[in-house]
Amino acid sequence: MKDESDTRQGSDAEHAFRAEVRQFLDAALTEELRAAGRATVGTHSEIGASRRWHQRLHERGWITPAWPVEHGGTGWTARQRLIFDRECAAHDAPVLFAGGIRNVGPLLIALGSAAQQAFYLPRIRSGADLWCQGYSEVVAGSDLANLRTSARRVGDHYVINGRKIWTTGADLADRMFALVRTRAAGKPQQGITFLLVDMRTPGIRVRPVQTISGEAEFNEVTFEDVQVPVEDRVGAEDDGWTVAKQLMYYARASNTTCGLLRRALRRTTELQARCGTTEPGARRRLDEAELRLAALERIEYAAAGSDRTAAREFHASTMKLLATELHQRITEVALELAGPLALEQRDAMQSLAATPFAHAASKYFATRAATIYSGTSEVHRNILGRQLVG
Numbered sequence: 001m002k003d004e005s006d007t008r009q010g011s012d013a014e015h016a017f018r019a020e021v022r023q024f025l026d027a028a029l030t031e032e033l034r035a036a037g038r039a040t041v042g043t044h045s046e047i048g049a050s051r052r053w054h055q056r057l058h059e060r061g062w063i064t065p066a067w068p069v070e071h072g073g074t075g076w077t078a079r080q081r082l083i084f085d086r087e088c089a090a091h092d093a094p095v096l097f098a099g100g101i102r103n104v105g106p107l108l109i110a111l112g113s114a115a116q117q118a119f120y121l122p123r124i125r126s127g128a129d130l131w132c133q134g135y136s137e138v139v140a141g142s143d144l145a146n147l148r149t150s151a152r153r154v155g156d157h158y159v160i161n162g163r164k165i166w167t168t169g170a171d172l173a174d175r176m177f178a179l180v181r182t183r184a185a186g187k188p189q190q191g192i193t194f195l196l197v198d199m200r201t202p203g204i205r206v207r208p209v210q211t212i213s214g215e216a217e218f219n220e221v222t223f224e225d226v227q228v229p230v231e232d233r234v235g236a237e238d239d240g241w242t243v244a245k246q247l248m249y250y251a252r253a254s255n256t257t258c259g260l261l262r263r264a265l266r267r268t269t270e271l272q273a274r275c276g277t278t279e280p281g282a283r284r285r286l287d288e289a290e291l292r293l294a295a296l297e298r299i300e301y302a303a304a305g306s307d308r309t310a311a312r313e314f315h316a317s318t319m320k321l322l323a324t325e326l327h328q329r330i331t332e333v334a335l336e337l338a339g340p341l342a343l344e345q346r347d348a349m350q351s352l353a354a355t356p357f358a359h360a361a362s363k364y365f366a367t368r369a370a371t372i373y374s375g376t377s378e379v380h381r382n383i384l385g386r387q388l389v390g
């Protein structure tokens with residue numbers, strides 16, 4: 001079933017573009033890829049399907065739509081990119097492992113050296129390198145500037161020692177963009193440096209951390225005398241905070257999209273039909289979610305038409321906050337509909353998404369994390385409050 005909510009919005013050119021995208025997706029998405037998209041529990045789909053979908057989009061020239069054309073972008077407008085995202089979700093496309101495409105790629109285009117761009121960008125586009133984010137530490141989450149992992153300059157290398165935590169996909173990633181402390185004195189925000197780290201470097205150890213959803217999506221990463229060439233530093237030494245903030249903006253702007261929310265709502269409506277429930281409370285909560293989502297879709301669409309940086313930054317925090325909280329509500333309704341069967345099936349089948357019931361349980365647990373990563377809801381309320389007050 002396709003989500004038709006979008007077809008009411010837009011110009012003739014946008015309608016034509018939507019038709020072109022639909023034609024491509026109908027042809028390119030095999031049933032196996034769609035099944036992987038539907039079964040997605042965490043922040044990306046099963047990695048094999050995610051990689052195959054990446055490859056297919058790369059072949060079509062649509063893997064990095066938001067990048068400038070000279071670096072492999074499509075030249076689409078922000079609204080065309082939004083239409084593309086929504087159609088991918090409506091067609092159950094796999095969710096990509098996209099830290100390279102969405103975060104470090106745009107950052108290198110903005111702040112990387114010519115050599116970094118020439119080496120890393122083609123590898124991100126082709127899918128040769130998957131990237132993870134090494135920011136958080138046990139004592140540095142919301143208070144990120146408190147990070148302790150150290151890097152000492154020795155000749156033409158930095159030598160890293162310390163420990164990162166909650167690193168999504170570190171077990172799958174080829175590379176990490178990491179924040180390290182290069183100077184202890186002064187304000188905590190000063191003395192941080194941004195490095196690009198090859199995950200195969202000797203001295204790196206990755207230990208998976210199992211979450212309440214049943215997935216081991218994130219990891220603890222320890223560094224013991226890990227050598228990183230100085231040319232893999234982005235920005236100046238001790239000025240990594242500026243670089244990190246820019247990257248966080250990209251991450252927040254691309255986190256939970258209305259397309260993915262509509263997919264979650266559609267699955268919940270399908271679950272309701274399958275359960276045959278006529279309970280009015282469930283119907284009312286689904287209607288309420290539909291209304292909130294329709295409002296968010298309009299905000300997302302309007303913001304995509306804005307070319308003001310301040311408006312886009314405000315929108316990134318607003319969307320992160322509202323979309324992740326709505327995602328949680330939708331998964332709560334799904335879990336209520338599925339009832340005890342959800343947990344029973346999930347445990348019995350040893351699979352997080354073997355049936356719509358098991359999927360409802362896994363998705364409910366996985367979505368608890370959405371209001372924590374990429375800045376907690378409280379942190380985003382602080383950001384929005386500061387912007388509103390001036």
Ligand SMILES: Cc1cc2nc3c(=O)[nH]c(=O)nc-3n(C[C@H](O)[C@H](O)[C@H](O)COP(=O)(O)OP(=O)(O)OC[C@H]3O[C@@H](n4cnc5c(N)ncnc54)[C@H](O)[C@@H]3O)c2cc1C
Nearest residue numbers: 133134135136141142143166167168369372373374376378
């Ligand atoms: C599923 C998942 C994936 C993640 N992936 C990554 C990753 O790939 N890479 C990475 O580096 N990190 C990752 N993280 C870590 C994430 O960025 C941190 O969990 C997040 O920044 C919160 O930090 P914390 O867990 O230390 O909580 P804390 O910062 O200790 O916060 C605890 C509570 O205090 C509140 N709080 C803290 N400060 C304030 C304040 N100033 N005002 C109001 N309330 C406040 C918070 O909102 C929260 O409710 C991931 C986390 C999760 C859950």
